[in-house]
Amino acid sequence: MSAVSDIKSVGVVGGSLGGLFQAVALAELGLDVTVWERSAGRPDDRGAGIVLQPGVAWFLNTFCGVDPDSVSVPVTHRQFFARDGRSHQTLMRQQMISWGAIYQSLRDRLDRARYHDGRPATALVPRPDGVAVHVGDTVQPVDLAIIADGSASRHRGLVAPDSTPRYAGYVAYRGVIDETELPEDLSALFRDRFSFYDGERTQFLCYFIPGDFGATAPGSRRMNWVWYVRADAPALDRVTTDRDGAAHGLSLPPGLIAPQVYAELLDRAQKVLPEPLRRLVELTREPFAQAILDGRVSRMRQDRLLLTGDAAFVVRPHTAASAEKAAADAIILFTALQQLPSLDAALAAWENNRLAEGDALYRHGVGLGQRLGLNGPVPASAAVSGQNY
Ligand SMILES: Cc1cc2nc3c(=O)[nH]c(=O)nc-3n(C[C@H](O)[C@H](O)[C@H](O)COP(=O)(O)OP(=O)(O)OC[C@H]3O[C@@H](n4cnc5c(N)ncnc54)[C@H](O)[C@@H]3O)c2cc1C
Structure with missing residues (x-):
């Protein structure tokens, strides 16, 4: 028996890369996954480039059946x-x-019926053995809820209060x-x-x-x-x-x-x-x-609520690791659920692993900013003139 058998349904709040990595991996485990995404329609792909790191390449290849070489330069x-x-x-x-190439590979893999765009989650309410997800006039009970609503997360505080990212x-x-x-x-x-x-x-x-x-x-x-x-x-x-x-x-x-x-x-x-x-x-x-x-949390799990992607740690882009970190959040959860004997053991192991890596990346990113001379107070003259770029 593995932890997977302790749950049937998973709700994912946020349908960008962080939410999609989780949704694709958890659907692969046979779980009944639903994604709610606030924005309606196909996202704009005018932004932007991402360095393809090994975890994302592995994810695209293994879970999406996409040859990373065919969608990268x-x-x-x-x-x-x-x-x-x-x-x-x-x-x-x-x-x-590109962001769009990763997004499209993940969307193509996920059953369309699982993804609800234009549907913001307004509340997540813990209940015995699960979470009630409020979307519009509906309330959907799930066994596990994943908060993937990005750096400006509305729901982060349910897991990690007082952790709003700083400029x-x-x-x-x-x-x-x-x-x-x-x-x-x-x-x-x-x-x-x-x-x-x-x-x-x-x-x-x-x-x-x-x-x-x-x-x-x-x-x-x-x-x-x-x-x-x-x-x-x-x-x-x-x-x-x-x-x-x-x-x-x-x-x-x-x-x-x-x-x-x-x-x-x-x-x-x-x-x-x-x-x-x-x-x-x-x-x-x-x-x-x-x-x-800069965004850092000291918890990524509160019972059956998990934080993932930028809703947890927001790391400096010099690390070229934001998408990689989000993919790793999903790969490690997939592995823990598959290999550990109970849900509690799996979620605890996942949280330990992800907090350690998130914290290391966070500190690495701040260090890189320091080396580039980008940290520290902006000179007053720049603030006055408005010419500081
Ligand atoms: C256009 C774009 C370009 C990027 N470029 C780079 C890059 O060059 N390099 C890099 O490393 N990273 C880049 N990133 C960031 C990188 O993609 C993220 O760090 C990583 O994918 C994890 O993001 P996320 O899904 O956790 O958060 P986000 O990408 O911020 O996604 C959060 C999602 O949650 C949705 N949402 C918010 N509130 C709710 C709610 N209440 N209910 C439902 N949904 C909600 C939002 O609409 C959004 O789709 C980019 C992101 C975007 C969107």
Whole structure:
């Protein structure tokens, strides 16, 4: 007997990567899985690139029947730029994937009837041997509930009170450019390369990723760039307030950047970036931005409620490990339920494992931010001028 036989139904709150990894793995165990996702319809795939780590590749291959090579773009070298535009390279093979390619692989694997979009969970109420999930006017009892509602989690407090993520003091500007819109000299410069520029308290990186939901044919790929820039809280508000004056809080979606913020971004690129990287920023039609957050919890389980993905630990993107961590949350739960004799033993072992890894990644990410000069207070002059990016 294994822990799997102690439960029949699982409810997953949040249908992005964290929730989908769990749903696919638990359905594989024969459990009756239901996913509730707040957003309606197919998500937009204009963002963004993800370094394909081994756990995600293994998950796609094993649980989704997807050859990771077929939905990712290889790089052979790391390329480091100096301010004057010269670069040197070191050998380092990696695969680059997109958020959309992972999402689509997981959705294709999960029975459509299990996934309910446009259906936010409003409350999770513990009950004897399970949890009642409130969605709209309905209440669905499940034996196990997984909270996968992301860094701004509404339900995190049921497991880990007082663990709201904090703003780390810098933003990631991001952009994607269709391969067909990239001049040939830039294409050749960045092809097969994971490129970096480490400047004064700033970092820029770029690489090719698959096009719409996993397309890798030449001409259908995209250039993906990320530029970390320090910004105090008022500057963050400014960046994430859109062209119509609407405030978006911790991120700015593509296509909405305010003209003045865009002008300052271009001006900053001119002043601080090597020429090939500046040109990428200039070629980007719809730059977007995300605040960098630090999120850490001391518990990931409260009886039959579990936290997963960014609802638990939010780690710095320099670790390139957010999606990997979410996949590992699901793989370890799958294994624990299969191998341990009782539900309680399985969930306890899972929580111990995931807390240790989440904490290690969290600290590693903060350390990388420190090494890049991105941590610490933003100079007052930057806050006053609003030119701090
Ligand atoms: C467009 C995009 C681009 C990304 N790019 C990168 C990247 O380049 N590199 C990287 O490592 N990571 C990236 N990430 C983050 C990475 O995907 C996540 O860290 C990882 O997949 C785990 O995310 P998550 O599913 O836990 O949280 P999220 O991706 O934040 O998903 C949470 C989900 O929960 C839903 N939700 C919220 N509240 C409710 C509710 N009450 N009821 C039901 N549903 C709810 C939200 O609508 C959302 O779909 C990206 C994420 C997105 C969405």
